[in-house]
Amino acid sequence: xxxxxxxxxxxxxxxxxxxxxxxxxxxxxxxxxxxxxxxxxxxxxxxxxxxxxxxxxxxxxxxxxxxxxxxxxxxxxxxxxxxxxxxxxxxxxxxxxxxxxxxxxxxxxxxxxxxxxxxxxxxxxxxxxxxxx
Amino acid sequence: xxxxxxxxxxxxxxxxxxxxxxxxxxxxxxxxxxxxxxxxxxxxxxxxxxxxxxxxxxxxxxxxxxxxxxxxxxxxxxxxxxxxxxxxxxxxxxxxxxxxxxxxxxxxxxxxxxxxxxxxxxxxxxxxxxxxxxxxxxxxxxxxxxxxxx
Numbered sequence: 001x002x003x004x005x006x007x008x009x010x011x012x013x014x015x016x017x018x019x020x021x022x023x024x025x026x027x028x029x030x031x032x033x034x035x036x037x038x039x040x041x042x043x044x045x046x047x048x049x050x051x052x053x054x055x056x057x058x059x060x061x062x063x064x065x066x067x068x069x070x071x072x073x074x075x076x077x078x079x080x081x082x083x084x085x086x087x088x089x090x091x092x093x094x095x096x097x098x099x100x101x102x103x104x105x106x107x108x109x110x111x112x113x114x115x116x117x118x119x120x121x122x123x124x125x126x127x128x129x130x131x132x133x
Numbered sequence: 134x135x136x137x138x139x140x141x142x143x144x145x146x147x148x149x150x151x152x153x154x155x156x157x158x159x160x161x162x163x164x165x166x167x168x169x170x171x172x173x174x175x176x177x178x179x180x181x182x183x184x185x186x187x188x189x190x191x192x193x194x195x196x197x198x199x200x201x202x203x204x205x206x207x208x209x210x211x212x213x214x215x216x217x218x219x220x221x222x223x224x225x226x227x228x229x230x231x232x233x234x235x236x237x238x239x240x241x242x243x244x245x246x247x248x249x250x251x252x253x254x255x256x257x258x259x260x261x262x263x264x265x266x267x268x269x270x271x272x273x274x275x276x277x278x279x280x281x282x283x
Contacts (some may be wrong), residue, residue: 059242
């Protein structure tokens with residue numbers, strides 16, 4: 001497990017690196033709590049990019065850290081979860097209280113935003129090209 | 134036993150949480166001969182992990198003991214039996230309710246049985262107070278069928 005903390009926006013990112021079950025959840029939860037208590041971040045992000053497996057132990061592990069971050073006035077977000085982990089978070093109601101983003105799947109509104117930006121950019125470039133001619 | 138199943142295996146291991154990974158990976162390796170999809174394999178690994186965790190932290194309450202897994206294959210069906218000789222479950226019906234947990238202090242979510250039920254096709258729990266618990270789960274590996282059709 002790795003951490004990164006940005007002073008500028010008080011953002012704590014937790015990069016999980018091990019399969020999450022009761023054994024590993026117990027190992028990491030104290031370490032993550034220490035980091036949250038040390039920085040009192042504006043936002044905590046759990047990055048699941050390297051996690052291919054999680055059982056229900058992950059639910060308690062995430063909710064426990066979420067409660068701590070909230071209590072200290074911070075936001076919480078889960079990113080890069082795969083399909084089966086997303087399903088476990090959905091079944092347990094975690095996705096109803098914590099913003100959860102799937103792997104390689106940006107939120108639809110954001111995607112639309114990027115597409116609009118691209119269209120606008122192409123349009124501008126075309127205009128510039130025409131200007132040169 | 135002979136002839137009843139196409140294949141079977143048995144493992145017995147100490148009730149230590151470090152063995153959760155060993156258990157699910159071993160079962161997944163055994164099931165691999167049916168050429169399951171990544172999703173099917175992931176469902177089985179999750180269900181095994183849930184049952185084994187229950188045996189270790191509820192059945193034995195982290196005390197010494199052993200967990201046994203029997204896995205069987207017949208045609209494209211997998212049957213997995215996970216048993217312990219721990220303290221047993223007083224009321225299986227209550228234990229199976231989503232979000233019910235007897236150990237909230239361990240940050241348990243109470244979703245273990247619900248996950249086993251929804252990730253496998255069938256699940257049955259047999260428990261006897263003071264003698265132990267046995268979870269039997271079955272799943273049909275569909276990718277085999279799909280291949281035969283195409």
